[in-house]
Amino acid sequence: MDKQFVFREVEHLQDRIGEFYEELGAIKVQLQELIEENQRLFLENEHLRERAKFYTEEQTPVQGEALKYLSSLYDDGFHICNLNYGAMRDGDCLFCLQNLQSRS
Ligand SMILES: [Zn+2]
Incomplete structure (x- = not known):
């Protein structure tokens, strides 16, 4: 058995383990950031x-700031209708548009 060969192989493995360890550390940091961002977005979504x-539950016409808020929320891609309020929109929603028109 070539002892030098085995020694080099062990060294090579040791290097790779070191690289994996560093990559794992970087992934762990990214995961932590994603978890924090997810939590922040969750809270923001709840708030929205x-x-x-x-x-949307207000029956009286919404004016001024409230109407501007609803419009901007809709423009940002969220439903503002009773059916799906706060959920992401996929294209225009007739209920949302009707909601905006009836309030302005
Ligand atoms: Zn909608």
Whole structure:
């Protein structure tokens, strides 16, 4: 058995383990950042849902700031209708548009 060969192989493995360890550390940092961002987006989404629900449940015409808020929420790609308020939109929603028109 070539002892030099085995020694080089072990060294090579040791290097690769070191590289894997570094990559694993970097992935762990990214995962932590994603978890934090996910939590922040979750809270933001909850907040937006509550605000959208508040405005969509109002039966009186919404004016001024509230109407601007609903419009901007819709323009940002969220439903503002009673059916799907706060959820991401996939194209235009007739219920949302009707909701905006009836309030302006
Ligand atoms: Zn909608």
